[in-house]
Amino acid sequence: MKIAMLGYGKMGKKIEELAQADGHEFMLKIDHHNRHTLTPENLRQADVAIEFTEPASAVENIRLCLTNGVPVVSGTTGWLAEYSKISELCKKENGAFFYASNYSIGVHLFRNINRQLATLMDGQPDYQPMLTEIHHTQKLDAPSGTAITLAEDLLDKISEKDKWVNEKSNDPSTLSIRSERIDQVPGTHRIDWSSAVDTIRLEHIAHSREGFAKGALAAATWLPGKKGVFGMKDMLGF
Numbered sequence: 001m002k003i004a005m006l007g008y009g010k011m012g013k014k015i016e017e018l019a020q021a022d023g024h025e026f027m028l029k030i031d032h033h034n035r036h037t038l039t040p041e042n043l044r045q046a047d048v049a050i051e052f053t054e055p056a057s058a059v060e061n062i063r064l065c066l067t068n069g070v071p072v073v074s075g076t077t078g079w080l081a082e083y084s085k086i087s088e089l090c091k092k093e094n095g096a097f098f099y100a101s102n103y104s105i106g107v108h109l110f111r112n113i114n115r116q117l118a119t120l121m122d123g124q125p126d127y128q129p130m131l132t133e134i135h136h137t138q139k140l141d142a143p144s145g146t147a148i149t150l151a152e153d154l155l156d157k158i159s160e161k162d163k164w165v166n167e168k169s170n171d172p173s174t175l176s177i178r179s180e181r182i183d184q185v186p187g188t189h190r191i192d193w194s195s196a197v198d199t200i201r202l203e204h205i206a207h208s209r210e211g212f213a214k215g216a217l218a219a220a221t222w223l224p225g226k227k228g229v230f231g232m233k234d235m236l237g238f
């Protein structure tokens, strides 16, 4: 498969390592320095594009892929206010778009457990949830895209809460998300359900970026030939 990699940073390089081991060709590697080589002609040579850049660039990159008929897998976080516009564009262009705020299969399982636990805890008013995410110091967005996804799942299941804030809050209708930035941490997410007498803790710790890269590459091999907007649930079936 010919892959155009939009964003050749930490994730782009890890995906390249795995893609080459699987015999795929990285025919375009775009970063800040060679962005002028991302022309429609070059892009159209690719079977699929994988986009891991930064919040300010993602929408324009995804648009370029969709308007040139190239299936696109994006993992960039921090741009989701534009998600519905991108979905509409994908439908209009009869294109293929895959998005996950986290490509790790472990996080997808964790997300499912979070939903199930929240359903159970909704009937336990003595317990309050608190979400914590910890990432490396170069991360541009806070809270993390994964934390937002986990928070939205919690809001969906807990009848008392209707919004999240990225700070500590004692308002019972608000879910608190705490963001910590510590050098070298690939990604940790934790949900604490605390009462006056105990805490139930659910935690996912990524040991490296490999889990994210594997999932993104799996999505890039799954997507070509399909039409529509997809996510991890579509690919994994749960």
Ligand SMILES: NC(=O)c1ccc[n+]([C@@H]2O[C@H](COP(=O)([O-])OP(=O)(O)OC[C@H]3O[C@@H](n4cnc5c(N)ncnc54)[C@H](O)[C@@H]3O)[C@@H](O)[C@H]2O)c1
Pocket (backbone or CB within 6 Å): 006, 007, 008, 009, 010, 011, 012, 030, 031, 032, 033, 035, 052, 053, 054, 055, 057, 061, 074, 075, 076, 077, 078, 100, 101, 102, 103, 104, 139, 212
């Ligand atoms: N969905 C997931 O599973 C997952 C996992 C890890 C990281 N991320 C997200 O992916 C993104 C990238 O993460 P990273 O750790 O590789 O970051 P990074 O800073 O190491 O790399 C970003 C790359 O994008 C390039 N870039 C920036 N603007 C560009 C543009 N307009 N066109 C082309 N290239 C451009 C930069 O030059 C750099 O090479 C972030 O938003 C991060 O939060 C998502």
